[in-house]
Amino acid sequence: MIKHNDLIIDSLDFARKEKSLSGSFPIKNLERVVRDLEVPQQRDGQDIMVTWSVRGHTDNVGKSFLTLSVSSVVLLVCQRCTQPFDFDLESTTVLELVSKPEDLGDDSIESIWEEVQNEKEQSFFSDKILSSTRLDLLELIEDEVILSLPYVPKHEDCSVEQDSGSDEASSDEKTSPFAVLKNLKLH
Numbered sequence: 001m002i003k004h005n006d007l008i009i010d011s012l013d014f015a016r017k018e019k020s021l022s023g024s025f026p027i028k029n030l031e032r033v034v035r036d037l038e039v040p041q042q043r044d045g046q047d048i049m050v051t052w053s054v055r056g057h058t059d060n061v062g063k064s065f066l067t068l069s070v071s072s073v074v075l076l077v078c079q080r081c082t083q084p085f086d087f088d089l090e091s092t093t094v095l096e097l098v099s100k101p102e103d104l105g106d107d108s109i110e111s112i113w114e115e116v117q118n119e120k121e122q123s124f125f126s127d128k129i130l131s132s133t134r135l136d137l138l139e140l141i142e143d144e145v146i147l148s149l150p151y152v153p154k155h156e157d158c159s160v161e162q163d164s165g166s167d168e169a170s171s172d173e174k175t176s177p178f179a180v181l182k183n184l185k186l187h
């Protein structure tokens, strides 16, 4: 198993030297993730794993980026029929490294909405993070997993009829600070 220290990188150095790292670990190591999941993340007595990779790169105007990929098959509980199901989590995100907090821009929800809703600016929309000589990849991986999980987990083709309504309503009341961001990511 990877020691936590191995997941600390000097982010700008990592990008400029086009380094890459990959690995896997039990999803239960991601405390913020498992806290919100309703069933133990095990299958046939084995821990469910998260596989990840990160690659550093720069563009021709000197911007630095990390491309982060995560994948797992997470055990979620269907909010319609309350049965567990396998959710294929597969996500890749490009993170631009900026050196000053002001370069992060105004990332309040309102301004992100404006940015996303503006067709012209949409192509310039990218996730930015602060560069650090001690960037914790585990935290980035955990954020990515959280953003990739469905807000209201459901079987794609759930056999339970939707007409009862009450379960649906109560699950919608679970608010997550990531819910809005998650919707944005679909655009």
Ligand SMILES: [Zn+2]
Residues within 6 Å of the ligand: 078, 079, 080, 081, 082, 083, 154, 155, 158, 159, 160
């Ligand atoms: Zn279901």
